[in-house]
Amino acid sequence: MTPTKNDTLCNEKVFEKTFTLYSQDLFRFLTYSFKNVLLSEDVTQSVFLKLWDQCHKFELSNIKSLIFTMGKNLILNELKKNQQNYGTASTEIHFSESPHEMLEEKQFKEKLTRSLNQLSSKERTVFLMNRIDDLTYREIAERLDITQKAVEKRMHQALKKLNELLSIDLKRK
Amino acid sequence: MKNENYLAEWIIGNLSDSQLVKIEGQVALDKYLLIKSVSSKLSIDIPQTLQWSHFSKTLPEKKAPKTISMTWIYSLAASLTLLIGIGSIFLSQKEYLATNSFAQINLPDGSAVKLSPGAKLSHARTFGWTNRELFMEGEVSYQVTKGKPFIVNTKNGTVEVLGTAFRVIHTDGYFEVLCAEGKVKVTHQEETYFLTKGLSFNTIDQQINEFEPTQFGNTSSVYYSKVPLNHVIHLIENLYNLNIELQSNKSFYFTGVVPLNNKEKAIKSISLPFSFGIKEGDNGNLILIEE
Numbered sequence: 001m002t003p004t005k006n007d008t009l010c011n012e013k014v015f016e017k018t019f020t021l022y023s024q025d026l027f028r029f030l031t032y033s034f035k036n037v038l039l040s041e042d043v044t045q046s047v048f049l050k051l052w053d054q055c056h057k058f059e060l061s062n063i064k065s066l067i068f069t070m071g072k073n074l075i076l077n078e079l080k081k082n083q084q085n086y087g088t089a090s091t092e093i094h095f096s097e098s099p100h101e102m103l104e105e106k107q108f109k110e111k112l113t114r115s116l117n118q119l120s121s122k123e124r125t126v127f128l129m130n131r132i133d134d135l136t137y138r139e140i141a142e143r144l145d146i147t148q149k150a151v152e153k154r155m156h157q158a159l160k161k162l163n164e165l166l167s168i169d170l171k172r173k
Numbered sequence: 174m175k176n177e178n179y180l181a182e183w184i185i186g187n188l189s190d191s192q193l194v195k196i197e198g199q200v201a202l203d204k205y206l207l208i209k210s211v212s213s214k215l216s217i218d219i220p221q222t223l224q225w226s227h228f229s230k231t232l233p234e235k236k237a238p239k240t241i242s243m244t245w246i247y248s249l250a251a252s253l254t255l256l257i258g259i260g261s262i263f264l265s266q267k268e269y270l271a272t273n274s275f276a277q278i279n280l281p282d283g284s285a286v287k288l289s290p291g292a293k294l295s296h297a298r299t300f301g302w303t304n305r306e307l308f309m310e311g312e313v314s315y316q317v318t319k320g321k322p323f324i325v326n327t328k329n330g331t332v333e334v335l336g337t338a339f340r341v342i343h344t345d346g347y348f349e350v351l352c353a354e355g356k357v358k359v360t361h362q363e364e365t366y367f368l369t370k371g372l373s374f375n376t377i378d379q380q381i382n383e384f385e386p387t388q389f390g391n392t393s394s395v396y397y398s399k400v401p402l403n404h405v406i407h408l409i410e411n412l413y414n415l416n417i418e419l420q421s422n423k424s425f426y427f428t429g430v431v432p433l434n435n436k437e438k439a440i441k442s443i444s445l446p447f448s449f450g451i452k453e454g455d456n457g458n459l460i461l462i463e464e
Contacts, residue, residue, distance in 0.1 A: 016229070019228065024283075027220070028219075044223060045222060045223070045231070095216060095217060096215075098316065099338050102393070105211065108207060132212075132216060151181075152178040153178050153181070155178065155181035156179070159208065163205060
């Protein structure tokens with residue numbers, strides 16, 4: 001079956017599906033990388049508004065990596081433009097509270113969160129895309145436009161560093 | 174030669190714990206295991222504005238181009254094929270069954286569910302895509318991410334939520350819903366009930382009751398409020414591989430906490446409150462006798 005002209009982003013159903021599939025992924029990816037929820041939310045909305053506005057320009061076949069590239073470029077621009085508005089220096093990732101947690105688990109989660117905030121942006125992003133988004137290394141590589149080997153390396157380094165950071169954190173307590 | 178990125182291999186299961194011990198030692202392994210398990214439970218709140226229902230309102234409208242297709246018969250044929258295709262995806266179900274332990278499952282939409290022993294859960298393969306609808310039997314706890322309405326069907330009633338934590342029990346004609354967070358809409362025999370944090374509904378009282386929400390979500394014990402005692406007995410039977418016989422023809426209702434990590438304490442938790450005597454039967458089964 002050849003694609004009909006309905007298979008473009010200009011079709012609202014197709015657009016809705018694209019949005020549902022990737023908007024939350026993009027938001028999480030930006031938050032992991034730049035640790036700034038407000039900015040990530042703004043940028044995610046802007047990316048999809050732009051996609052809708054210029055829907056006839058985009059090919060559906062490579063939409064996934066395009067969305068991630070657009071998001072990354074846009075957020076970097078924004079950060080350059082108004083660093084003061086979003087306050088880049090002091091932001092941290094926060095994870096959802098869960099009622100299923102026991103105290104011990106909660107305390108470890110706090111330590112882990114502190115350590116995750118100290119990782120490099122690249123390491124943290126790969127680590128969380130695998131752990132939270134449940135993406136395989138190949139899928140992460142696709143989205144970040146890097147090799148799978150590079151993803152594995154970042155994952156390895158992330159774990160190594162987390163282990164070191166947690167050891168320090170545990171001793172300090 | 175070992176892979177230089179062996180930790181990346183290990184966390185996805187391509188390298189075993191014992192292989193990692195050889196490289197890193199036991200102390201490090203323990204810490205890595207902790208990182209692995211705790212990080213798998215992390216999640217990030219998604220802002221409301223990124224829900225389609227919300228975002229679609231901010232979209233400027235597109236003028237729909239008028240197209241009259243000359244080859245309508247081909248597109249009709251194509252859409253029929255597509256419909257059949259979608260139909261077969263829709264029809265195929267994914268099923269989960271917890272046999273003799275608790276099963277934690279992450280659903281495609283990011284929600285997490287915990288099946289108690291004996292519980293069954295199924296959903297269409299399109300779950301999280303076009304809908305968030307499930308079918309269940311037994312006892313299941315939910316931690317739902319925000320998004321499209323999340324609907325749980327049982328033979329006795331339907332539960333609809335928007336993003337919350339709750340538990341549903343459906344066994345032998347008994348139906349109970351307990352809301353630990355957020356808001357839940359319950360439909361039972363065409364009546365609708367709204368539950369907020371700390372409220373529960375069951376088919377015995379047919380009314381809304383209160384419970385202590387901090388009791389919910391503990392992993393070493395499970396809390397019940399006025400459930401049929403048989404439900405708790407089934408749970409303990411499945412969990413510890415026991416055969417328990419209750420010698421009484423009265424209906425008992427259980428309120429309290431059942432420990433999940435200690436067989437003796439679990440049995441005591443059901444025998445003490447009703448002052449049942451415990452006797453071992455001929456074929457290794459436990460008999461609870463009303464005294």
